[in-house]
Amino acid sequence: MISFYPTVHTGHQPQGEFWNSRVDIPVEVFQRVDLIRSGLVQSGLGAPEAVNESTLNGIRPLVESVHSPDYLSYLETAYGRWVSAGGDPTGVMPFVFTGRKMDGKPESPLALPGYYAFDMGAWILPGTYAAAAASAQTSVHAAEQLCQGHEAAYALCRPPGHHAGVDFYGGYCYLNNAAIAAEYLRSPARGRRFERLAILDIDLHHGNGTQQIFYQRHEVLVVSLHIDPAIEYPFFAGYASEIGSGAGEGFNLNYPLPGGTSDEDYLSVLDKALEQIARYDPEGLVVSLGVDTFAGDPIGKLALTHSAYPRIGQEIAGLHRPTLFVQEGGYALQHLPDLVGSLLASFEQNAKSS
Ligand code: OKP
Numbered sequence: 100m101i102s103f104y105p106t107v108h109t110g111h112q113p114q115g116e117f118w119n120s121r122v123d124i125p126v127e128v129f130q131r132v133d134l135i136r137s138g139l140v141q142s143g144l145g146a147p148e149a150v151n152e153s154t155l156n157g158i159r160p161l162v163e164s165v166h167s168p169d170y171l172s173y174l175e176t177a178y179g180r181w182v183s184a185g186g187d188p189t190g191v192m193p194f195v196f197t198g199r200k201m202d203g204k205p206e207s208p209l210a211l212p213g214y215y216a217f218d219m220g221a222w223i224l225p226g227t228y229a230a231a232a233a234s235a236q237t238s239v240h241a242a243e244q245l246c247q248g249h250e251a252a253y254a255l256c257r258p259p260g261h262h263a264g265v266d267f268y269g270g271y272c273y274l275n276n277a278a279i280a281a282e283y284l285r286s287p288a289r290g291r292r293f294e295r296l297a298i299l300d301i302d303l304h305h306g307n308g309t310q311q312i313f314y315q316r317h318e319v320l321v322v323s324l325h326i327d328p329a330i331e332y333p334f335f336a337g338y339a340s341e342i343g344s345g346a347g348e349g350f351n352l353n354y355p356l357p358g359g360t361s362d363e364d365y366l367s368v369l370d371k372a373l374e375q376i377a378r379y380d381p382e383g384l385v386v387s388l389g390v391d392t393f394a395g396d397p398i399g400k401l402a403l404t405h406s407a408y409p410r411i412g413q414e415i416a417g418l419h420r421p422t423l424f425v426q427e428g429g430y431a432l433q434h435l436p437d438l439v440g441s442l443l444a445s446f447e448q449n450a451k452s453s
């Protein structure tokens with residue numbers, strides 16, 4: 100399977116994340132990229148191609164079809180403004196939040212993170228914007244391959260994207276790589292076009308950013324399997340009652356899963372989700388691929404075993420749609436090569452043989 104990875108991402112290495120009254124050691128580490136790269140090779144998928152861009156040059160209008168220009172210029176300038184205003188160089192992080200309780204828009208660089216971030220887990224460092232831009236470029240390179248006639252492609256994105264919304268960030272995510280790729284597929288510069296699209300999000304966590312971006316639209320069906328937000332991050336979105344609104348009503352489907360969900364139970368819910376996607380009959384599919392559903396994941400609470408992942412790949416192949424895989428989470432470092440590699444290899448094998 101043709102695949103891509105970003106080379107400019109190691110300047111983004113937050114030293115911590117606030118969680119449960121502590122600063123936790125980060126799990127979204129730069130080593131994830133090289134580990135997954137080796138998994139692709141070991142699984143026979145071939146080595147991914149390097150993406151060297153570290154700006155949004157060439158894709159800015161596309162990215163602005165997902166994120167607001169105001170938000171993008173904030174991300175780009177946040178660290179410098181923070182430090183000049185006396186912010187601690189450890190990283191840009193919010194400590195007073197807007198939202199349901201207050202909705203002013205401050206000018207102070209020390210207050211702005213609380214306007215754009217919804218949690219205290221996605222710090223902004225000097226290299227964060229370049230890394231996020233590189234990650235978005237990676238997803239676009241992979242999407243291009245579908246427009247040029249490939250049946251599948253994989254973007255090894257880091258940082259991940261599915262928690263980032265039109266003008267907010269959080270959950271290690273700054274730019275929504277899957278949403279940006281989806282917009283590219285819907286209106287490519289050249290080549291095949293995929294106007295009716297489905298996004299299937301199988302990361303452990305609910306992709307609240309992706310949900311928000313497409314919530315009022317029907318041309319992109321968003322379907323997500325994730326741990327019940329009543330018991331896990333992101334807590335404030337991902338419930339089954341969130342079905343889309345306006346023209347998008349009925350085009351957002353959430354499947355919250357109980358803690359400890361097993362392979363069999365997971366696969367039967369995935370089956371139902373795929374049936375819904377088949378009924379929608381999209382021209383193409385974008386998979387937000389997180390493997391933090393694995394039992395051994397350090398922050399996960401589902402109980403999938405290694406053998407679930409090839410089965411997931413096989414089920415997705417059964418849709419018979421041009422498919423773009425975009426990496427999201429997955430933090431069990433020693434298992435990442437196998438989890439990602441076996442899912443994609445099984446997808447490829449089953450897509451060919453049928
Ligand atoms: C990002 B993605 C760790 C707490 C968990 C938030 C989870 C963000 C998940 N101590 N922090 O969807 O994998």
Ligand code: ZN
Pocket residue numbers: 302303304389391427428429
């Ligand atoms: Zn996740």
